[in-house]
Amino acid sequence: MAFLKVVPLERALNIVNSLPLNAKIEEIPLENALGRILAEDVTSPVNVPPFDRATVDGYAVKSENTWNANESNPVRLKVIGEVHAGEEPNIEINSGEAVYISTGAVLPKGTDAVIEFEIVDREGDEVLIYKPIYPQAGVMKAGTDIPKGKLLLKKGMKLGFKETALLSAVGLEKVKVFAKPKIAIISTGNEVILPGEELKPGKIYDINGRALNDAVKELGGDPHFLGIARDNEESLRTKILEGLKYDIVLLSGGASGGTRDLTASIIDELGEVRIHGIAIQPGKPTIIGVINEKAIFGLPGYPTSCLTNFTLLVAPLIRKLLGGEFKIEYTRKRLTHKVFSVKGRRQFLPVKIKEETAIPIMKGSGAITSFINADGFVEVPENVEILEEGEEVNVILFKF
């Protein structure tokens, strides 16, 4: 393994962005499309409505036949048939004729308007009309709602219930979306056990496995939690090899520094370590490597540190694989308290968000509760020692 220097965050991000992973597209049934990201512009293959459609129950007429009508001298038209929703009408009317039509039905040939049944009278096979109606009254013309060929939805948008309904409206039963990146998740450590197992002396329950799995799911990825690797070469290698069935492998470190070195040497043996240390706190020990075109991340063990580095480095990659931009999303908030940092270190401190303010969480990064209470973290630049109360700062949210 080549000697690798601790690199600045920007350099690390460039390296992650240049990993050999690309967005993949898959075609799925519309019924599974809710929440997925569209991978193509969608234009309408049909007119909506597909035909001139009655918008009321009543009589389809030639509108010009009604123009002389008034209350005392109603126009009388002969009703020559009926047409209902879902039927193909084979009636054509001539001047002086009308057809009973129900809402949603196709306007028969020769007609250009529909008059509501509530405002006319019926006498035998005649309908009496008391006022003129204008052409297209009671009609929705073919394609006026959505013309064939219209751009409906743009590539990159997340499909909500309105979008899936729109795709249904134009008859599309399948849709192209970005494939969910498949992500293997491995916790490491001799002390770590899974929920439900007996808590023997010296053991602690796993946190990062569940946190990373569910954060990946919230981001729109497809997580596969592979359980816990022990702090030895065989266990780590076995789990890493199992992880290579997926696009990305996320390891979260046990507490021990030795595991990190083991992880790096296994990656180096199977592929290439691209980063071994980033000049940020937390995250200095983070490892990034490539094995057979699969990306592998060794994240810190403390939950806050692990999720901070996931948010900084892995979340942008997942967003890119889902067709989005590779970038860290910042928001601006005001600090409620003064924060001290160490000059010469770029630090990320957990904060709780309340409206437009960020409340620093002063517990150590080893505390689970500092992670649970955090809504994100604030960036303290290298050359800064103190962030003042009320200062506006960059905050990165745990928001997927």
Place this chain on the structure above:
Amino acid sequence: MAFLKVVPLERALNIVNSLPLNAKIEEIPLENALGRILAEDVTSPVNVPPFDRATVDGYAVKSENTWNANESNPVRLKVIGEVHAGEEPNIEINSGEAVYISTGAVLPKGTDAVIEFEIVDREGDEVLIYKPIYPQAGVMKAGTDIPKGKLLLKKGMKLGFKETALLSAVGLEKVKVFAKPKIAIISTGNEVILPGEELKPGKIYDINGRALNDAVKELGGDPHFLGIARDNEESLRTKILEGLKYDIVLLSGGASGGTRDLTASIIDELGEVRIHGIAIQPGKPTIIGVINEKAIFGLPGYPTSCLTNFTLLVAPLIRKLLGGEFKIEYTRKRLTHKVFSVKGRRQFLPVKIKEETAIPIMKGSGAITSFINADGFVEVPENVEILEEGEEVNVILFKF
């Protein structure tokens, strides 16, 4: 069927709220819990950490042994063993002794502090300490992160990745959540076909089936789309009977008024119609009934009308079945344009939301595009004819 009057919205909501449906609770594995609603308060069954835990790699010592240490006269302690993360230590130290300890390991008996290996020297089996350390330095005491019995999460909260991680941290492999209400969805109409089918003359593609299915899913319910019932008694009865396997049946009307009467008479035959018409627009023809303790809603056919009534009447019921409050959620926005309404009618008009404003959508409710563009709808009270530009109004969001 008893003669049923059109009722005010408040009365309709009271009737919906008194339907014989109640929230159900189920226990599920933690790995499926993301996004579900907690049905119990959760307290921690364990201390976190479960033992006094080293937070650095170094030497576990009796802190009082170091109090005389300084740069020129280091204290020398005899290293009598090692303890690593995950191990149960069976070492007890006496005054003048130390134990090598790795991060995450259990503090051995007789020790009360850990000094980092970077700031000491090792000579053979002795460690040289150059400065005093205080009790609990380098140690996280048992239960200081989360004490056993602490209230962690409250009933009714939605589980995000931080909450599932917290449940994992305290070793809970199962969690009680509100069961997703099972909701059957039926579209009706002779003219309605499903996406992927051939668009023959007179036919249109279904919209409401997909819209209701996916809106229910976004709300946290479990939708089952049963396809399309035709405008005849047998087809409607068959689909309604199939729907009664679920908790709630949502029918969305075909365009025809006749279907509504058929639906009402089938409900009346199988159970009881509780509402046949609500004094709102859109929504006047809405039917609400009960069959064998299952609720059945006959919603309007036009997409905007259908989803408006779903949001007003069905969404509060689903929220209640998921442990929440039965209520309509309003937000306040400013109108960008004057809106005319009809005095004596309580109207709901589709609007697009842009920041703090609501932009009225003036297309007819028959247009799919007016539904697709709407983010919600504004309420125009009965006694109001005009809402002025800039006026603050009640908006109900299509937000599930």
